[in-house]
Structure formats: structure tokens, C-alpha cells
Amino acid sequence: MTRTILTEAGAQTAPSGDALWLSAADALRITGWELKPEGMCRGELCVPLPAGMAKDGQIDLAAFWGHIGAPLAHDAGGTVWSLGTAASERRQSLETLEAPDFTLPDLAGAAHSLSDLRGKKTLLVTWASW
């Protein structure tokens, strides 16, 4: 049974497997973290991997996620996984005061990004029907 992995970028699928062991290629595609000789890397940042967290080109992504202090949850069957960003990383990102970017659809389905509005003063306001 294929596994579904939810990230802030949406739902993605990975082939069936044990818990959250993924190929290095799937891990990179889904999370942006790349397996390199020095560890798992994203951009400039590399995190050395403790023994047992990677073998034969596969990564224990659940263990890695815990290792970097990022939150993760899964359904009872282990087929749907939800991966989040660590609180400390979110806090640091907010402290730059750069407005976090996002891309969302309007009612017609057209995608809009906050960053498209650079150059204007923008009131970003939330609401809900409930």
C-alpha cells in the first residue's frame, strides 16, 4: 500500500515500505532534505546522521524528523504521515519579520502568492464562516 505524506506543500505519495523508511530520492522530493556523505542536507545546513538512521540508500525519515526536533504524526495504519516544521525554526523564521509567504487559490481556482504583492502595503486578514 502506498504511503501518503502530508507536508506544508500538500499531500504526496511514496511507495509502500516499512514505517517511514524512504529512498533518498523520495525523501528529497517530499521534504527537500538530501542524503549526502556528510548527513542530511537542506540548503547550507547539513545534519550528521546517527548510526542506523540510513542504510542502503534508504532513510528512516521518522527517526530523522525526531532527531531534528520536528513534529510528526501518523494514522493507526501507518499509511498517512504528517510532517511539520520544528517550533524553533518557525519562531526563528518569524523573528526575521519577513512575512511568511504562501500560495493559495481564489474561488475560481487561480493561485495567488503573497509575495506577488511586494511593493504594496498589504492588510492580510483572516476570516471564517464558522
Next chain:
Amino acid sequence: MWQQLYSELKSENFMVVAVAEESRGNETARPWIEQAKPEYLCLVDTEHLVAARYGMVNVPQAVWIDEHGTMVRPPETAGSTDHFRRMDLATRTMAPDDMAARLAARQAYMDAVRAWVRTGTYALPADAAREALPEITPDIAMADVLFRLGLYLRGQGNMAESAVHLAEAARLHPESWNIWRQAADLDAIGNAGGAAFWQRVKSLGDRPYYPPPDLPGFKQVPV
């Protein structure tokens, strides 16, 4: 409210982005949006991504973002007040003075936005803006992950397991009315404003439901 502001200020390099935190999706948001006849940008956020990224906990909350993409006022209550907590629940009516005060606060918020757009007033310096940022704890980060998992399982028809994850998300992030009320609404439309909601509001005691922003015309409403 936002259309009026946008109409007045659109020639002054100003934009409004209204994000519906609406896990039921487009068709639930549509009638509200169509009624507002907006010229500004209205987006639908079924997973509450914006709330998570900005650490928002209720609606309406707003962030003021300057021309450089910098937050000059982090998330805060956008014109709403706690006067609703004083209504007569039997008749669902508010005292005329409270109605007037609520309306005045909304006008005060719009006045503050106008002043910011035209003269830069009320934009916080960086240190003060950082001070005003919401706290993001590991429990909050986990709540957002569970919320997303719960929504996905619900979409797959797995209601029982979804409910467990949504309830745990609300427990881990008790400040988030967004999580609690969205989950209640997904249970049944109307639940987000039902008896359990009022009980939860009552249990706030002296704490605000809509914390007043540090802007002229706002103070905590005694309840």
C-alpha cells in the same frame, strides 16, 4: 468592511488579502465572498496554512505587511471586540451601548489602517514587532501537524480517527480557537457557535476572546 477600506485606499498602493480559514472549502466560503463583492484578493485556505505560518489563533486576525514584505504589525485582532460576550444568550441580543461600542471599535481599526497606509503611523519598529510575535511552542507545532492529519483522514472518510487527531490538536493548542471551532464546525455546522463554544468562552474568565490591539480606541472589555 474590507471592501470599503480597499475602495478608499486602492489608489494609494494598498492591497487587502482576505484568507478564509475554511476546511469545508470553496462552496462554504463562496456565498460570504460573493456577498462582500470584493475587488481585493479573497483566498481559501482549507488547511489553515496561513494561521499556522503566522501563529494566528482566531478570526479575524490581521497582519500589516509593508512594501518590502516586512511584518510591521504581527497578528492581532482585526476590529472585533469582546462585547458579544455580554449579550443576553436567551434572546441573543446586545445592549445598544455595546452595539455602538462594537461598531466604534471597528471604525477605530479601519482608521488605524488608513493612517498606516497614508502616513506610516502605527507601524511598529522591528524590536516592538518582534516583541509582539506569537509564541510558537513544540506543542503548537505538533497541534498543526495533527490538525493537518485529522483533516486529511476526514477527507478520506475516516471520521473516527480524524476526530481523535483534531481533538488532540485542540488539546495541545488550547489558545487556538481556529482549531477548536473548525473541528466543531466539521462535526456539524453550527457547533462552532453552540453550547460548547459558549462554555469555552465562559471559561476564559477575565482573559479576552479577542485580545484588544494596542491601537487607539481599543481596551479590554469587562465581561
